[in-house]
Amino acid sequence: ASETLKTVQERGALNCPGHTGSYLGFAEVDDKGNWKGLDVDLCRAVATAIFGDPSSLKIIPLSWAQRWPSLQSGDVDIIIKASGGTLSRDTELGLQFSSSYYLGTTKVMAHKELGLESLADADGGTICIPAGASQERQVASYAERLGITLETVAIEKTEELEDAYFSGRCDLYAQWGPVLAIARSISDNPDDHVLLPDVLAVEPEVMIVRQGDDEWLDIANWTLSVLLFAEQEGITSENVDEMKANPPSNEVGKMLGATPGMGTPLGLSDDWAYNVIKKVGNYSEIFQRSLGQDSPYKMPRDLTALWNAGGVLFPFVID
Amino acid sequence: MNVPAISIRGLQKYYGTYHALRSIDLTVKRGERIVVCGPSGSGKSTMIRCINRLEEHDGGTINVLGTELDDNIGNIDEIRREVGMVFQHFNLFPHMTVLENCTLAPMLVRKTPLAEAEALAMRYLEKVRIPDQADKYPGQLSGGQQQRVAIARSLCMKPEILLFDEPTSALDPEMISEVLDVMTSLASEGMTMICVTHEMGFARKVADRVIFMDRGEIVEQGSPEEFFTAPKTDRGAQFLSQVLGH
Amino acid sequence: MNVPAISIRGLQKYYGTYHALRSIDLTVKRGERIVVCGPSGSGKSTMIRCINRLEEHDGGTINVLGTELDDNIGNIDEIRREVGMVFQHFNLFPHMTVLENCTLAPMLVRKTPLAEAEALAMRYLEKVRIPDQADKYPGQLSGGQQQRVAIARSLCMKPEILLFDEPTSALDPEMISEVLDVMTSLASEGMTMICVTHEMGFARKVADRVIFMDRGEIVEQGSPEEFFTAPKTDRGAQFLSQVLGH
Amino acid sequence: MMTLLQHQKSRNALLQILYVGVLLALVVTAALTARHNLQAQGILSGWSFLWKSTGWDMTFSLLPTSSSDPYWWFLLMGVLNTLFLGIIGLAFATLVGGLVGLARVSENKAARLLGTIYLEIFRNIPLIVQVFFWYALANRLPSPRQAIEAGGALLSNRGIYLPGLNIAGWSVAAGFLALAIGSALLLWLSLARRFRRVAPALRRRRASTVALVTLGTLMVLFFLGHAPDSPLLTLPELKGLNIRGGYRIQPEIYALAFAIAIYGGAYIGEIVRGGFIAVGRGQTEAAKALGLSEWQSFTRIRLPLAVRAMLPILTNQYVWLIKATTLGIVVGFADFFMVVASAITHSGQTLELIGILMAGFLIINFSLAAVMNRINRAIALKGHQNRS
């Protein structure tokens, strides 16, 4: 069984990263001081899988620079913080990734008045990038490829960073796609900013755990799979009881714990997936309330849709 | 009870390379009252500070009330309890009232209950004739009163031996006599006393023996009459002529 | 040259509501040597500090060497150049050598060239008998030496008038005589001097006139013989008995 | 054993051994645990990462950097940046502090009031809040296209652009060196004890010689470093997206330096005030009595004495201000701390990098304190100062 799972169960709560301040759409705090957002809901899903209760979750506010040390030192059990899988993180930092729960591209936004067509026109411009994130490396290598020089302003806190861009400190703002889109959508005047066509990198966002605890990674992977599978099969938090009572297929029945076998191999209870869907919702529900139509940001699913809706996400097979 | 109160043999003391005490020998019987005098820097203070080990000695032995002063920490605590000391600059605790100054040590060291300690303190404050100042702070007293509190504070520990290091030299002339009076009455009660002082009147009146020190050595000792009328050494005679001439 | 050195009329001085000087009238002729005495707090310091306007006066007129002291800054600077002052606590500049202390003002104020200023300084240092200390810092000198430097420093400005405010009261007894000697020799050279001091021997020897102040007023003045032998007022007699009895 | 404990000398020895031993044991246990934990997680430890290229770029550095440079170079540049910002911050904080302190001891009540208000506001708000605030303000200057122009300098949200000389980097560096040597020489000439006895006219002549030689050297250097057929002076002007030419100070730097100067200035102001109060009234009166003017008594007596009284406390304050540069991380100025923090996220070598960080600050601050103490000793008053 998993060491981490044991620690988590002993502690009675899952330690998951939050944000210092907010990361719009992924981790923010509402008027009543509750965390919300895509990453936070995924944390809730994992916590529910383990404890059957989304409140058995400790959100630990973390800055970007602290993600890896905090995971390595055991301060948090899993990183779900808009972080991509990269070679060096895998090999040098001793981390392990789940499959991707979001496919983001690193893009660049520019002030419209500059009249830029693409990043190649921006030689000599100033670009705002998040410090300590993978964009730092992506911008450096993309600019080298284009043969242009960019002056960088790297700031750790997203609020400060976006303020720097919108106030005109930078001409350009390189950021992970969704954040960029959100930033633009809530800016004073979204039409004053254009997204350049350049794609600096494609970054699959993943859940990250420490190396050497495969069972723990399994739990993360299967939680994600269940969320996607539920979406694919049309199971929502509304109709999950009904589905459990009359499962339309064997797979659904097994997943919701109507037929046993879903929990034990993972060290969880058999109805864990049911709990997750019941209490957190399926992937689509999570997405819509955090980023999509039910949120202020109204982002489309794009690549982050299921395979059968033109996207790249898919569940593993539950057999 | 025939152990001497203090017996010092071949006492040596160095400050760095400076040889402050050179082979001091001294025996003080119980109840004896000794006055130590000598020019400035002759080692008077150093000697009596060695007796309750405010200074560590570098050679020889010091035996107080039958206990030898050595590196054994238990011994030191024991001896300090039995040896009181009154300083030139009083060293009262400025953040405590007179009464608290007097009750502190009995309560902490002898575990005397508060009521008893206060009664005791008042008795000794009466003896030094300032019971009415008990609730004041040292800063509110005159120098003479402060020194009398210091004496009372020492007495509250009921020491066997009382050491005085120039107890009157920081006082204004009027106040000196107040303090000397108190000391004289203590002496008459048979307490063992070693007193560094240049008050020759006091020495004549109460001392059983006068010790004259110079350059870290005991140059001369004898009864006050002997010493004051016919000093045996030139050094002593010279010193006397200065002190009395002053 | 028949303008008096100093002429004070109806001088008033307040500290807040405290009336420190009450209608002082005083005329000092050139070359006159005046000793001011009186009990503590009687306004002696205040008076001489008004003369070179270290204190502003609140009423009356002060006329120094024919120039009136008023709010005119030019006047003040002019007068300060001609009036030297020696303080009780010396007030030497601790970050400068003795020589620099002495050359500073001549060079800055009188624009004397360095070499000349130094020669002058050495002359006065010789006069106060410490030419060998010229390169030391004030902190390295004894009190008496420091006070002599302070005198030399004032002299280097070649002032017409020299004010002394208890120049010896911060000194040890041996050093007092050193400084008094120097002052006596200055007096014999005919400098106009006002000296606050309780050194009656000095007053008898050099003063042309003794002024006795009490509670902000000049109570009595006269020649030293008169004042010391037969004071005209009770207050003066009482003061003298205290000072001389001490 | 009991007797050994009762014995003073042996007890003392034992206590000391115990104390130092426990401390050492703590350190060793920590090191061992760390090694065990790291190995268990398969994290590579060691110093080899220092020679790997970083893959990211520094936002600001005094010497050129690129994403292919190794970590050690970045760390070194981080230290340089910290020193650079530190020196600027200290200099301005001292200037501001001097003004505030003088205002607070001034005879003029209006100045005192202004000084007090300044002090109470800026001393009582955390530095980090002030940094956030000034940076936000700096970002709200107009964009390069609408830059405010003031005497050839341009003010925009990209920074302050000053007219610059069109010369090669090495000659600028050499020029700074020459300037530094020249001013150090001038300072020495005017302060050193050994020149005190030299006549002022001669001193002035020497000083002007030094100044002329320095200026001459500068000219020659600039001439040598200047590309033959380009204009000597470049004015900043808008080209493309940005302003080109001239010298530029980035908002991150000046916002931070400004915050440090303002905040540090409040504290230094109090030190300065304390220094002037410590100068006995007697010294000032003596200066007056000798006929020195206000200005002379200020420059020759009060200031030198006040500086001596301030210096030891000032040393502490300087060390503290150098440490304040670590707030660079909140506005993205690549100071030592931020470089280390970024390096930690990118390389994962947490322990090693934290070790480097601590060693770096120990060295910087101990050297600073040593220099200040040296100066303090050099100007300390001689002899006993038992009278004021």
Added chain:
Amino acid sequence: MTAIDTGPVPLGPTQLRRLRRDYFSSPVSTLISVLCFGLLLSIGWVLFDWGVLRATFAAEARQPECQAAGGACWSVIANRWRLIFFGLYPYEEQWRSALACVAVIVTMVLSCIPVFWTGKRLTAVWALGFLTFYVLMKGGMLGLLLVREEQWGGLALTLFIFVATAIIGMPLAIAFALLRNSTLPWIAKTTGAVIDAVRSLPLISILFTFAIVLPFVLPDFVLQEKLYRVIAGSALFFAAYQAEIIRGGMQGVAKGQDEAAMSLGIPYRHRVARILLPQAFRNALPATINQFVITFMETSLVVIVGFFELLSSANAAFGTSDWTFAFVEVYVFVAFLYFIFVFGLSRYGAYLERRMATGQR
């Protein structure tokens, strides 16, 4: 001109004369006065105009209304003040957080009153205040809902970090000071080296180390909660500075005091507790208050290691789509909060200093 004739006793300097002396004694002085007042008035006016005259206070107002008015948008505070004060604390339980803050403030005020200035009483007041705070915040007993530390935030967390730092740091500081003053050379030197090293490191780096590095180097069972680790780091930093302040105070205690106590046979621990420390603290009081002031302000640095204290909650307060534009108002508000606390403390310190200065005369 000064020759006000010597009639009957003239009055002291009149109002007019004082005014002239204070503000217009010379042309330069007049210029300075005019400049200073001009500066004060113009800055004051700009702030007043922005913060009051053209400001929006209505809670319903959002960005368009605020921008139309052109001044400060205090609506953000009206909407988000609970987040700023209480951070992530459960909404229904926030009264507890408020009460806890009050408890701490009362504790601080009480300990400023001289009646409480004995070791025992101070310890009692602080222990009681801290306990009240802790029980209220954490709950899980007395019928209060359990609220874990990671949900604490805002002003309450800032106060908690501050008070905990002081409570842990003070004994540590005393220990450091005593050890550094020890007559045993090795103990004194080692402690000295530790203190000097800590003092020359930036607080951020110490917090960073305690937050991130400590879990690597400590066995699993100690200091699980990051909050307590960070408090430990901040306490260590506080202790290093405070130790030097206390040591300075000790140097002001005459050597004779210790000797007198020794000659009475009073053992070491009592000599320290009853004779040395009370006097040392009295000497060091102004500097100690100053250190408290600085420590309170420096709690804001924990934002860098990811805590939801006052400054972080302020960031979160404008970190939502409605309010991203209104960060200046939020910062001004937070700065004002800090200012109130710190100004109060530092005024009190100045008062103490004056009081002691007159006491010495």
